[in-house]
Amino acid sequence: MPRYALQVEYHGGPFAGWQRQADQPSVQGAIEAALAKLEPGAHTIAAAGRTDAGVHATGQVAHCDLLRDWDPFRLSEALNFHLKPLPVAIRACALVAEDWHARFSAQERRYLFRLLMRRAPATFEAGLVWQVKQDLDAAAMREGAAYLLGNHDFTTFRSSICQAASPVKTLDEIRIEAVEGPSGHELQFHLRARSFLHNQVRSIVGTLERVGTGAWAPEQVREALEARDRAACGPVCPPEGLYLAGVGYPDDPFA
Known part of the structure; x- marks a missing residue:
């Protein structure tokens, strides 16, 4: 067969x-x-x-x-x-x-999250981005994101209904790019790991958005991670900005 x-x-x-x-x-x-x-x-x-x-x-x-x-x-x-x-x-x-x-x-999964920063409602990109009305501090968000790289217990950033056997994961990459998208200024988050916990990406992006607004200091991301407590997480952002962008294999079947 x-x-x-x-x-x-x-x-x-x-x-x-x-x-x-x-x-x-x-x-x-x-x-x-x-x-x-x-x-x-x-x-x-x-x-x-x-x-x-x-x-x-x-x-x-x-x-x-x-x-x-x-x-x-x-x-x-x-x-x-x-x-x-x-x-x-x-x-x-x-x-x-x-x-x-x-x-x-599969050896790795790659996710993209698109965050659009503009006051006017999105039209063409509606349902394809998470829209916030103010500009965010990308440098501060990168500083906060750096605490999440590597092997950690990600209980804080794990959904309460996650079925993974362990909350310990290795985040190989988290890169935040400021780009000019088709509807305006975007921040694009690129995350790469062998596997992810349920709602891990959305929990991370929602937490980093708090850093971008100035509501959190970058160091609070580390404190949230070390708390190993779901209650320490920032808001979970909506799903419409999230994309499963790719899956890596030892030999790419589509090459």
Whole structure:
């Protein structure tokens, strides 16, 4: 039974998240329904990570097992045809080994968070960024973010419903870029780790926003981290600015 890796892009707005749900639309459910149009029957796909409601992806990766041998390009084209008009696209498809796994073979995940700074309501970028009305101090936010790099107990930045076995994670990169986006001044947060806790990125960005406004000193990020207490975290920011931007593997199946 051939196995195929899928690189998936989606707008998270219409979905209750990646994971299939009985009574709500999901990205997983949409792709599995498209697969059933190609090969009738039940399909179960696995992904590199489960994104929450409203979270987007430009580089999610999933895998599926099919009965027949498909040309990867034709498979991606057929899936995209049956996914219309949903905001989900298969950007690339590759034949992989039978023991290759979208989640367990992954070595790193990369997230992007977009924060738009302007007073006027966002129009074209609505639902794609977190908008705040004032400029933020990016230098102070970078100073605060530096305390989070490396291996730590991230209990403070972990959702109370997180199912991870341990709160200890290694954050390999957290980079904050000031860019001129299509709708104005943006701060873009780039985070990279082997794996993340539930709501870890949104908790980190929400806390750093407090530093950017001057409500927190940068050193308070370290104090929050060392507290190992969810109550010490800043506000959890909304999901619409968050993107699963990429997943790294020992051998890139889409290269």
